[in-house]
Amino acid sequence: MNKESRKCQNCQQEFWIEPEDFDFYKKIDVPPPTWCPDCRSMRRFSWREDRTLYKNICALCKKSTVSIHVPGSPFTVYCRECWMSDKWDPMTYGRNYDFSQPFFTQYRKLMEAVPRPALTGTNLVNSEYSHACQNVKNCYYTFWAFSTEDAQYAWAPLLSRQTFDSYVTDKSERTYETLLSDRLYRVKFSYFAHDCFDSSFLFDCVGCSYCFGCVNMRKQKYRLFNEQLSKEEYFERIKYWDLGSYSKLEEAKKKFKEFHLSMPRRYADIVNSANVTGDVIRDSKNCHMCFSALEDVYDCKYVYFAGLDSKDSYDISVAGDLSELLYEVSYTVRAQRVKFSSGSDNSINVDYCNWARVSSNLFGCIALRNKQHCILNKQYERSEYETLVSKIKKHMDEMPYVDAKGITYKYGEFFPPELSAYAYNESLAFVWYPKTKSEVLEDGLQWRDPSERKYSITLEPEKFPDHVRDVDDSILQEVIGCLHRGACNHTCATAFRLTKEELTFYRDMHIALPRLCPTCRHAERIQWRNGFHLYKRKCMCDGTKSHAYDNSTQHFHGTAACPNEFETTYAPDKPGIVYCNQCYKTEFL
Numbered sequence: 001m002n003k004e005s006r007k008c009q010n011c012q013q014e015f016w017i018e019p020e021d022f023d024f025y026k027k028i029d030v031p032p033p034t035w036c037p038d039c040r041s042m043r044r045f046s047w048r049e050d051r052t053l054y055k056n057i058c059a060l061c062k063k064s065t066v067s068i069h070v071p072g073s074p075f076t077v078y079c080r081e082c083w084m085s086d087k088w089d090p091m092t093y094g095r096n097y098d099f100s101q102p103f104f105t106q107y108r109k110l111m112e113a114v115p116r117p118a119l120t121g122t123n124l125v126n127s128e129y130s131h132a133c134q135n136v137k138n139c140y141y142t143f144w145a146f147s148t149e150d151a152q153y154a155w156a157p158l159l160s161r162q163t164f165d166s167y168v169t170d171k172s173e174r175t176y177e178t179l180l181s182d183r184l185y186r187v188k189f190s191y192f193a194h195d196c197f198d199s200s201f202l203f204d205c206v207g208c209s210y211c212f213g214c215v216n217m218r219k220q221k222y223r224l225f226n227e228q229l230s231k232e233e234y235f236e237r238i239k240y241w242d243l244g245s246y247s248k249l250e251e252a253k254k255k256f257k258e259f260h261l262s263m264p265r266r267y268a269d270i271v272n273s274a275n276v277t278g279d280v281i282r283d284s285k286n287c288h289m290c291f292s293a294l295e296d297v298y299d300c301k302y303v304y305f306a307g308l309d310s311k312d313s314y315d316i317s318v319a320g321d322l323s324e325l326l327y328e329v330s331y332t333v334r335a336q337r338v339k340f341s342s343g344s345d346n347s348i349n350v351d352y353c354n355w356a357r358v359s360s361n362l363f364g365c366i367a368l369r370n371k372q373h374c375i376l377n378k379q380y381e382r383s384e385y386e387t388l389v390s391k392i393k394k395h396m397d398e399m400p401y402v403d404a405k406g407i408t409y410k411y412g413e414f415f416p417p418e419l420s421a422y423a424y425n426e427s428l429a430f431v432w433y434p435k436t437k438s439e440v441l442e443d444g445l446q447w448r449d450p451s452e453r454k455y456s457i458t459l460e461p462e463k464f465p466d467h468v469r470d471v472d473d474s475i476l477q478e479v480i481g482c483l484h485r486g487a488c489n490h491t492c493a494t495a496f497r498l499t500k501e502e503l504t505f506y507r508d509m510h511i512a513l514p515r516l517c518p519t520c521r522h523a524e525r526i527q528w529r530n531g532f533h534l535y536k537r538k539c540m541c542d543g544t545k546s547h548a549y550d551n552s553t554q555h556f557h558g559t560a561a562c563p564n565e566f567e568t569t570y571a572p573d574k575p576g577i578v579y580c581n582q583c584y585k586t587e588f589l
Contacts, residue, residue: 008036009407010043021301024314028327030339031412037289037302037315038433041532044317044330045304045429046417046445047342051143051155051522052426052491053129054451056118058082066129067118068422070448075421076115080124083117083367090114090367094378097364097392104401104409107352107364108419110376114366116421120343132331140499141518144318152502153518164505165518167525168292176511177521179528180269180280180292188243188511189253191528192269200243201256203528204265212238213256215263216588225259244468246512262548264540264577266584267568278303279530279569291532291569304532317428328414340414351389352415363389404444423448425491431523432531434489450486450494457481457495461515468506468513475513476500482517490523530569537572539564539580546577555586 001022005014015036025032033040049068056067058079065079082088093113098106124130125137133145142148144156148163157163158170165177172184181193190202197209205211207219210231214223222234229237242248270281278290284297293300294307302315310320314327321333329335332344344356353362357369363385364376373385380388396411403409403416417424423446424430425437440447459478465471479495486492496517506513514521539562540546541555557563564580579587 004032006032006034006036008039009034010039010405011036021314024301024312024327028325028337028339030327031410033315034413038533040302040315040328040414041304041317042429042433043414043417044315044328044342045432046424046427047415047420047422048317048330048428049131049422050426050428050431051141051519052448053131053141058118059115060087065118068131069116069118070451073421074112076113077118078115080117080119080121083115083120084122088115090365090369091371091374091377091379093366094374095376096378097375097388099391099395099399102399102401102409103352103364103392103396104416104419106376107415110364110366111354111419111421114377116367138501140501150501152499152505153521155522162505164502165514165521165525167522174509176505176509177525179525186509188509189256200241201252203256203260204269210234212241213252213259215260216265216584218589225255226263242467242510244510244512246464246466246515249512261576264546264549264579264584264587265570267537267539267566267570267578267580270581277534277567282307289534340412361385363392418444418446420446422446430491431526436489450491453494455479455495464513464515466512468511471503471513473503476503482520483515484517484520488520488523490520493517493519530571530574532569533571534567534569535571537566537568537570537578538562539566539583540577541579541583546579549577551587553586555583 001019004017006017008015013036017032054067054070056065056071056077058065059076060078060082067077069075069077119131121133123135124133127136127139130136130139130142132143135147136145137149139145140152142151142154145151146158148157148160150162151157152164154163154166156168157166160170161173163169163172163175166175167179169175169178170182174186175184176188179191181190183195186198187196188200192204193202195207196205199208199211201213203215205214205217208217209221211220211223213225217223222229222231224237241252268279270276273281273284276284276287280292281290282294284293286299287293287297288301290303292305293303296309297306299312305318306316306320308321311324316326317330319326319329319332323335325337326332327339329338330342332338334346335344336348338344338347338350341350341353343354344350346358347356348360350356350362352364355367356362359368359371361373362368365374368374373380373382375388393411400408400410403418409416424440426448437447457479460481461483476498482492482494484492486494541562543559543561544551562583566580568578570578
């Protein structure tokens with residue numbers, strides 16, 4: 001089949017379906033998509049909660065619980081322990097399929113009936129305010145962590161200890177403000193850093209120790225803003241950059257950002273991979289339009305966070321781990337032939353389900369475990385199940401769901417964003433596809449205004465002592481105002497408190513106290529990585545000089561401009577110097 005142009009139902013922009021895409025859709029027996037890749041990604045993320053927590057009451061045991069669901073929502077919410085227990089049976093909520101209503105209307109009714117977990121996760125010790133974690137201890141306000149201890153305000157720390165304010169940092173200890181990094185020790189304010197020790201302010205550095213403000217360094221020591229110093233000179237000059245002082249820390253942030261923009265960066269963060277396009281790709285092959293594809297991802301397309309032996313899948317968001325033939329799924333692991341679903345694991349042949357676990361042949365089910373041949377949580381014989389599923393797919397085409405914008409949803413579309421259990425600004429879609437409140441409401445989606453404030457700010461951020469050494473323990477009793485004061489588009493909490501462990505960490509690591517709430521800090525941190533769109537660009541190396549940067553050695557194209565072109569997540573209007581792989585390696589490796 002030839003390459004075909006389509007018009008996205010949602011954004012009305014043109015997108016292309018390649019011959020290999022048609023082959024994949026035929027293999028898994030689904031129609032081609034009617035939404036473009038970016039809109040499909042946004043739609044899936046709109047069904048996943050981000051980092052907003054509430055106090056709620058478990059509808060089963062009646063105990064107070066921390067929850068991802070706002071009190072008063074139309075959903076039945078159980079605490080983590082009750083939801084995971086055998087005290088209830090999701091099959092009791094089963095119902096017959098109603099051919100007089102669209103499928104998605106019926107599914108939303110089932111969502112409101114079947115209990116939902118306040119929080120998810122397994123084997124959590126002293127980590128009440130952590131969600132979607134496995135094997136964690138002493139973690140606070142931490143999400144998607146695995147085998148991690150003593151973490152706070154962290155998103156997806158893996159096999160780490162004492163990592164504060166981090167985003168996807170693994171195998172690390174005593175780190176602060178790190179992003180997409182691994183194997184770090186005593187490292188602060190570092191992004192895309194690997195195997196580094198006792199350093200601060202790094203970007204795309206590997207194997208560095210005692211470095212400060214460095215970009216593109218490999219196996220270096222005693223570097224200050226890339227300048228090579230002796231050991232004695234380094235420690236003498238580093239005294240100026242006292243990060244325990246807030247004013248000095250802000251000066252360092254400003255200088256580092258300017259220095260980082262003056263240095264060329266790679267068009268993409270791709271390591272040990274072949275025939276791939278996208279960004280943040282490791283040890284993968286034959287993957288296109290993939291963003292955060294890590295460790296043995298093969299023959300995949302439109303991937304947004306996946307890894308650990310994922311194969312032959314399209315349109316997946318946070319999925320993988322020994323999975324294959326996934327399509328339009330989120331948070332799905334160890335699964336095969338799972339489509340239009342979220343939160344599934346160890347399951348096979350599942351369509352339009354949430355939290356399908358160790359199950360097979362399910363359609364439109366919620367929270368089923370160890371089940372087969374079920375539709376809307378009702379049990380069927382195999383032959384009856386197969387006949388009914390065929391009829392439902394046909395019915396979905398003949399009586400599609402139509403949302404507030406007039407978009408139709410037939411079989412082959414992921415769940416409509418307007419039916420999500422989460423407001424848009426509380427979902428992961430808001431993180432990667434931010435919109436204003438008016439834009440969200442215009443799209444017919446939910447927007448959650450901040451809850452009524454039940455606290456009074458007792459300490460404004462401007463009244464902090466400048467240096468962390470001058471802060472006493474009484475600050476633990478203060479309600480601290482966020483410097484943004486809700487004026488940003490980060491779902492600012494407007495105020496926050498410091499934990500005892502956090503204060504101890506700042507003192508030990510010699511870091512000035514933050515003036516922003518954790519939500520705003522998280523929003524600013526992830527701005528260090530690009531979004532999920534590829535732009536066709538040309539290498540910016542002009543020969544001997546590239547804008548404000550002078551090459552240190554001759555490149556393959558001599559004094560002429562580099563002819564190489566590539567696809568990159570760096571937008572053309574974004575500041576900075578972007579090099580192709582050849583020019584980058586010649587200059588820095």
